[in-house]
Amino acid sequence: MKYVDEYRDPKIALAIAQRIKKKVTRPWVLMEVCGGQTHTLMRYGMEELLPAEVELVHGPGCPVCVTPLEMVDRAIRIASLPDVIFTSYGDMLRVPGSETDLLQVKANGGDVRIVYSPMDAVNLARANPDRRVAFFGVGFETTAPANAMAVWQAKRMGLNNFSMLVSHVLVPPAMRLILSSPSNRVQGFIGPGHVCTVMGYQEYDDLAREFHVPIVVGGFEPVDLLEAIFMLVAQLEEGRAEVENQYTRSVNYEGNLPAQRIMREVFEVADRKWRGIGSIAESGLRLREEYAPFDAERVFEIEGVSAEEPKECISAMVLQGLKKPVDCTAFGTRCTPMNPLGAPMVSTEGACAAYYQYRRHAHETVRISC
Amino acid sequence: MLGHGSGGRLSAELLRDVFLPLFSNPVLDRLDDQAIFDIGGARVAFTTDSFVVKPIFFPGGDIGSLAVHGTVNDLAMGGAKPLFLSAGFILEEGFPTEDLRRIAASMAHAAAAAGVAIVTGDTKVVEKGKGDGLFINTTGIGIVPEGVRLSASQARPGDRVILSGSIGNHGIAILAMREGLEFETEIVSDSAALHGLVEAMLAAASGVSDAIRCLRDPTRGGLSSTLNEIAEQSQVSIQIEETSIPVDDQVKGACELLGLDPLYVANEGKLVAIVAPEAADSILAAMRGNPLGGHAAVIGTVGGTVGKQRAGTVTMKSAFGSTRIVDLLAGDQLPRIC
Numbered sequence: 001m002k003y004v005d006e007y008r009d010p011k012i013a014l015a016i017a018q019r020i021k022k023k024v025t026r027p028w029v030l031m032e033v034c035g036g037q038t039h040t041l042m043r044y045g046m047e048e049l050l051p052a053e054v055e056l057v058h059g060p061g062c063p064v065c066v067t068p069l070e071m072v073d074r075a076i077r078i079a080s081l082p083d084v085i086f087t088s089y090g091d092m093l094r095v096p097g098s099e100t101d102l103l104q105v106k107a108n109g110g111d112v113r114i115v116y117s118p119m120d121a122v123n124l125a126r127a128n129p130d131r132r133v134a135f136f137g138v139g140f141e142t143t144a145p146a147n148a149m150a151v152w153q154a155k156r157m158g159l160n161n162f163s164m165l166v167s168h169v170l171v172p173p174a175m176r177l178i179l180s181s182p183s184n185r186v187q188g189f190i191g192p193g194h195v196c197t198v199m200g201y202q203e204y205d206d207l208a209r210e211f212h213v214p215i216v217v218g219g220f221e222p223v224d225l226l227e228a229i230f231m232l233v234a235q236l237e238e239g240r241a242e243v244e245n246q247y248t249r250s251v252n253y254e255g256n257l258p259a260q261r262i263m264r265e266v267f268e269v270a271d272r273k274w275r276g277i278g279s280i281a282e283s284g285l286r287l288r289e290e291y292a293p294f295d296a297e298r299v300f301e302i303e304g305v306s307a308e309e310p311k312e313c314i315s316a317m318v319l320q321g322l323k324k325p326v327d328c329t330a331f332g333t334r335c336t337p338m339n340p341l342g343a344p345m346v347s348t349e350g351a352c353a354a355y356y357q358y359r360r361h362a363h364e365t366v367r368i369s370c
Numbered sequence: 371m372l373g374h375g376s377g378g379r380l381s382a383e384l385l386r387d388v389f390l391p392l393f394s395n396p397v398l399d400r401l402d403d404q405a406i407f408d409i410g411g412a413r414v415a416f417t418t419d420s421f422v423v424k425p426i427f428f429p430g431g432d433i434g435s436l437a438v439h440g441t442v443n444d445l446a447m448g449g450a451k452p453l454f455l456s457a458g459f460i461l462e463e464g465f466p467t468e469d470l471r472r473i474a475a476s477m478a479h480a481a482a483a484a485g486v487a488i489v490t491g492d493t494k495v496v497e498k499g500k501g502d503g504l505f506i507n508t509t510g511i512g513i514v515p516e517g518v519r520l521s522a523s524q525a526r527p528g529d530r531v532i533l534s535g536s537i538g539n540h541g542i543a544i545l546a547m548r549e550g551l552e553f554e555t556e557i558v559s560d561s562a563a564l565h566g567l568v569e570a571m572l573a574a575a576s577g578v579s580d581a582i583r584c585l586r587d588p589t590r591g592g593l594s595s596t597l598n599e600i601a602e603q604s605q606v607s608i609q610i611e612e613t614s615i616p617v618d619d620q621v622k623g624a625c626e627l628l629g630l631d632p633l634y635v636a637n638e639g640k641l642v643a644i645v646a647p648e649a650a651d652s653i654l655a656a657m658r659g660n661p662l663g664g665h666a667a668v669i670g671t672v673g674g675t676v677g678k679q680r681a682g683t684v685t686m687k688s689a690f691g692s693t694r695i696v697d698l699l700a701g702d703q704l705p706r707i708c
Contacts, residue, residue, distance in 0.1 A: 001622050010689040045692025091629075116549060116628075222690065337699075348629070358694040 003249070007221030008044075016226040017049040023233050024053045030232055031178070031321045032190040033171060035062030035349025036220045042354035044222045054229060057185065057321030058354075060174045060274070061192050063139040064091050064347035065319060068273040069307040071167045072097040078134050078165065078300050079105045079112050085128060087121040088136035090114045091347045096340055098307045118150035118164070125154065125162035134296045137164040142194040144168050144285060145259035148266035151287065151294045165296035166286055169272050171195050172203050173283035178320050179211040186321055188232040190225065191217035193247040198263075200255025204243045212241040219247040266291055275343055276309055276316030313342035318351050325352040332360055381590070382599075382698065401603060402521055403586065404448040406514055413514040415450035417441060420507040426473065428547045430540075430559030431638075433506055434473035438480035439563050439638060440589070441510040446565035447585040447641065449520045449572060450512030455481060457491040457508050462501035473504070484563040486510070517579075518572060524583035525604035529672040530650040532643040534567065534657055535560070535665040536616040537593050541635035542624045551628075557620050562639030567662045571643065574656030581649035586642045592634040594696045596642050597684045604644075607679035610670030610686045610696070633686075633696060634703050644672060 006012070032038055038058045041047065047056060060066055076097045079086035086102070093102040093112065106112040111131075115121050118135050125133035137147040147164060154162040171192050178184055191204060196217045204215045214235035218228030228246040235242060245251055263285070272284025287295045297303050312330050317323035325331050325344070335341040337353055344350035348357070390399070397405045404417035419440045426433040438455065445452040457477065461470070481488050543559040545551070568585060575581035584604075588596040593615070601608045617625075617632045625632050639662060645653050650668060657663030675681040684696040 001619055001626070004622075004626065008689065010691070013690055043694060044688050044690055045694050046690065048692040049690060116551070357697050360695065 004221065007219070007223040009223060013049065013222050013226055016223065016230055020054065020226065020230045020233055021051045023230065023237055024051050025237060027053045027055065028187050028233060028236050029055045029057060029185045030188045030190065030229060031057050031059045031186040032218070032225070033059040033061040033175065034190075034192045034194065034220070035065065035347065035351075036194070037190060037192075037218065037225060038062070038351050039349050039354050040220055040222060040225060042358040045358070046222055046225060049226070050229070054233065057324070058318065058351040059189075059321060060178075060277070060319040061140065061171065061195075062344065062347050062349040062351070063143070063169075064095055065315065065343040065350045066169055066174075066274045066277070067092070067095065067138050067167050067343065068275045069098060069309055070273070070305055071165070072101070073307050074297065074302045074305045075136050075165055076100060076102060076105055077302050077305055078296060079110045080108075081132075081300070083130075083132055085111045085113060085124055085131050085133045086136070087113050087115045087124065087133060089116075089138065091349075092136055092138055094340075095343050095346045118147050119153065122150050122154050122157070122159065122162055125159050126157065129161060132161050132163070132299070134300070135162075135164045137166045137168060140169055140171055140192070140195050141198045141263075144263050144267060145198060145256070148262045151266050151291055152262060154294055155291065160293070163294050163296040163299045164287070166267075167272075168267065168285035169274060170269070170283055170285070172207060173280050174274070175207055177277070177280055177283075179207065179213060181320065181322075183322055186213070188213060188236055189215045190228045190232065191215045191243075193217055193219045193224070193251060196245075196247070196251045196255065198256050198259050200253050201243055201245060201251065202253055208241050208243045214241045215243045217243070217245045217247050217251050219250065274319075276313065276319060278316075310341050315342035315344045315352070318344055325355040328352070332356060400521055400523065401599075402448060403444040404450065406448050406450075415445045415448040415512040415514050416510070417444040417448075418507065418509040419444060420505060422502070422505050423544065424502070425544070425547050426469070426504055428559055429543050429556050431561040432473055432476050433504060434475075434477035435480040436561050436638060437506040437508045438477050438484060438486070439561050441508040442484050442486060442563040442565055443587045443638075443641075445510045445512040446563070446568045447520070447587055448512075448514060449518035449568065449582070449585070450514045450565075451569070452484065452486045452510055452512040452565055454489045454511045455486050455508050456510075457488050457506065459491070459493045460501055460505040460507075461493065461495045462503050463495055463498040465503055470504070480563070484565065515572070519580065520582060520584050522584045522586060522600045522603040524580070525600050525606050525608075525644045525672045526583065527606060527672055527674040528647050529583060529644050530647055530668050531597070531608060531610060531670040531672065532645060532650065532654060532657065533593070533615065533667055533669045534564075534641045534643075534663045535639075536618045536621065537588065537637055537640060538617055538621040538625065538632035538635035540638040541592070542621050544636075545628070546624065551624070553620055553624060555620055557618075557624065560637055560639035562662055564639065564641050564662060567641065567657065567660045570656045570660050570663075571653050574652045575645070575649050577652075578646055578649040581646045582643060582653065583646070584644040588637050588640055588642055590636050591699065592632070592636055593642065594633040594684065595698060597696065598682070598698050600642075600644060601684050602682040604672075605675070605681040607673040607675060607681065608670060608684045609673050609679075610684065612686050612688050614667050614669045616665050616667060630703050634699055
């Protein structure tokens with residue numbers, strides 16, 4: 001497959017791994033921001049290719065994982081209403097709320113449907129004028145333009161039975177939080193390739209300068225990630241802290257300007273709660289006042305629904321790269337993909353699920369031997 | 371509360387926790403795709419399957435042909451020559467007669483092509499809203515030839531794992547149709563009756579006794595579920611090679627787009643064979659000589675339970691030489707956000 005096979009070519013990958021080995025002289029801690037990047041690292045077992053000096057910690061960029069518990073509870077509340085068709089991307093359905101999840105709501109007779117685009121939800125609203133259709137608008141800057149477009153279209157069509165439960169978050173504020181933490185270990189970032197396809201990478205210049213940390217925007221295939229790691233190691237070894245772009249086939253400096261325009265038209269920056277981490281100032285998006293009739297939180301009057309996170313789950317530490325999934329006492333025992341305590345065990349992009357699915361025996365072996 | 375079944379871990383647990391303790395007997399406890407027992411000196415294979423596929427018409431087949439192929443294949447995986455089928459229909463009030471006629475014709479065609487006769491049946495109509503259009507159950511009977519003993523509990527360290535062709539075509543064809551996803555070239559289900567292929571394999575293996583240990587068709591839950599079941603039932607480990615598993619470019623592309631792993635996607639015209647190493651070449655050659663096994667390949671080996679190799683686990687070596695676990699899924703594969 002074009003644009004995929006060449007980026008999974010073992011010869012190219014091993015050659016870059018060799019270059020990393022030659023370049024590195026001391027230990028460095030790098031973070032891949034995106035859940036999709038974490039998934040690739042685990043799926044291909046890429047840590048086995050890297051020299052011991054390079055340690056990867058896994059970042060907060062899994063949209064499912066950072067959606068706060070109370071937002072899942074709100075979704076469940078809406079989805080349980082008899083006149084509602086609740087629509088969502090597939091991987092939100094198994095995320096545990098305080099008491100249940102959306103799949104269980106569906107099993108109990110709730111009309112919960114997987115869609116592949118927010119426009120599918122808008123079309124459902126058009127086709128079912130006697131039902132209220134809500135869409136779970138989750139994700140980072142990557143999914144925000146399409147979600148904004150759906151709300152914009154719904155308004156233009158004059159739909160009064162479509163709304164969006166918005167739980168959008170932004171990457172740069174989360175990176176700032178990680179870098180500002182006194183216990184931060186991250187010395188370089190593999191930037192989020194899809195987010196930067198939309199946003200460009202100009203907004204990362206300040207972070208690199210302020211915290212003297214190199215950031216390399218990276219893609220999602222094995223060769224992309226190895227190349228990004230090489231670029232980071234080179235910067236660190238040479239004492240540079242710049243924003244560079246490895247994912248040039250998709251990302252440019254300014255990003256996708258029409259996508260940014262529609263985002264700004266429909267959304268505004270707001271404080272957002274992150275699962276396990278808590279509220280981060282100006283770290284997300286909400287619908288602008290002009291689009292309030294499409295805001296599911298107002299339509300269904302559920303703003304008061306709140307929830308406590310399970311104490312045993314260390315997902316906040318995992319999402320900030322302070323702990324690895326296997327450091328959790330519940331990992332693989334009380335917390336598995338069948339019975340997840342926290343969201344990182346649910347999504348295939350979640351660090352805990354990726355460890356569980358692909359690598360758990362490797363870690364058991366390591367534990368036994370030490 | 372039941373979650374939606376799609377092979378994988380949920381179904382396995384349902385079987386273990388609810389049915390097996392109550393129904394337990396030596397024939398059932400083998401947990402193969404078909405029951406095999408003696409009646410009057412003949413070794414009879416017996417199996418049943420229910421079909422609830424949506425949409426009922428899809429590229430490459432429909433619920434009718436699938437109901438024939440599925441049951442014929444369950445018999446074939448026991449090495450049996452399929453002979454007779456039953457057909458039970460649960461229809462929802464209001465189901466179009468024209469569609470039913472089309473489906474029945476497709477079943478008749480599939481049965482004739484497979485050389486089996488539909489010899490008994492049943493029809494029930496349920497109230498509107500109490501069914502989902504049409505469900506079909508088929509039960510099949512076949513005869514197992516002398517000397518053929520296949521079971522998922524017979525895999526031994528050193529055996530080879532053979533796959534009869536590319537994976538994921540059926541599941542992706544259904545998904546694309548159901549969700550209205552369009553691709554440049556239509557992805558067609560691989561639904562097919564496999565007993566002819568099995569016959570060719572048994573003939574090729576006849577020189578070595580018990581050369582074919584086990585046959586399975588990787589339907590619900592895909593290749594990964596099938597391999598995990600075999601590893602579990604035989605108490606062995608299985609190692610497969612990612613680069614040797616055939617996946618069509620169209621299927622690969624659709625999986626990339628949807629964030630799905632072809633290892634977990636359903637097939638309806640493929641089989642996995644665990645064979646003795648000394649017979650692997652001749653069996654593979656026989657498979658490749660059959661239209662349904664043209665792309666057959668050795669995809670891995672059966673391992674023991676020493677060191678990192680654990681009983682009941684399947685691991686896969688990537689093109690990079692790294693190894694990962696191929697696990698059972700918790701439930702349905704869910705398309706990813708981004």
